[in-house]
Amino acid sequence: MRITTLGTSHGDPTYCRFNSSNLIEIGEVHYLIDAGAPVDALLVRADKDFARIKAVFVTHMHGDHVAGITTLIKMLLKYPKEGQHTDIFFPEAKAYPALGAWLKAMHLKWPSPLISTNVSKPGQVYADDRVTVSAVPTRHMENAGNVFSCGYIIETEGKRAIFTGDLKGDFSDFPEIIREEPFDLCFCEMTHFQPEAALPILMDCPIHRLVFTHIHNPWHGDGERTLREILSPLPYPFDIAHDGDVFELPPSTKGTDA
Numbered sequence: 001m002r003i004t005t006l007g008t009s010h011g012d013p014t015y016c017r018f019n020s021s022n023l024i025e026i027g028e029v030h031y032l033i034d035a036g037a038p039v040d041a042l043l044v045r046a047d048k049d050f051a052r053i054k055a056v057f058v059t060h061m062h063g064d065h066v067a068g069i070t071t072l073i074k075m076l077l078k079y080p081k082e083g084q085h086t087d088i089f090f091p092e093a094k095a096y097p098a099l100g101a102w103l104k105a106m107h108l109k110w111p112s113p114l115i116s117t118n119v120s121k122p123g124q125v126y127a128d129d130r131v132t133v134s135a136v137p138t139r140h141m142e143n144a145g146n147v148f149s150c151g152y153i154i155e156t157e158g159k160r161a162i163f164t165g166d167l168k169g170d171f172s173d174f175p176e177i178i179r180e181e182p183f184d185l186c187f188c189e190m191t192h193f194q195p196e197a198a199l200p201i202l203m204d205c206p207i208h209r210l211v212f213t214h215i216h217n218p219w220h221g222d223g224e225r226t227l228r229e230i231l232s233p234l235p236y237p238f239d240i241a242h243d244g245d246v247f248e249l250p251p252s253t254k255g256t257d258a
């Protein structure tokens, strides 16, 4: 599994960071976690083939995580290749009529046999012959009508990664499963909570490697050094993600090492 943090900013794009999107490559097949803008352009810059995107998993319906989906779909429809098909997972069913209306307003043919639309719910949401994907609820959207929001667990080749999605300001919805079970890679947002508040919880998690993304303004530029100092007590390796950073997770040699 090869993960590229395509866009690593907080709610707004910044000079050096764009909105949230992550590319997962397993062999020749691509998956996306979130589709913030400009996910299509970042995939072009990374020289990726849109026809290889098998599924897109959206953590929640905030624009910085989903606003790139229309131009991504445009690229999927414009240059189809034989055998191409993409599953899209939104956490709210009501997003699809709105998406369809906007795609039609852009004079795209919708719906399309190239794309299936699905709604995420807690537990396993997707599986193919390479990967299993499960949704883990968060409470990030509690103040927005308490609609569903989630992180995603990716399991493949005997390895396991998790993306937390956005969390609550008090870090109370940091998923229990990360506190209890080992993950080879954990991608955690770093905007909605104070790192000092999260540190005692993170210290006790059996995480192998932690990657902070969705990076808030105070941690940009020179602030990154300050953040590293705050997080330095962590008992495992950690990274502060930038747009285009790549994280390799080689297949396990003996099934699962969890």
Ligand SMILES: [Zn+2]
Pocket: 010, 011, 020, 062, 064, 065, 166, 214
């Ligand atoms: Zn966000």
Ligand SMILES: [Zn+2]
Pocket: 060, 062, 140, 166
């Ligand atoms: Zn959000």
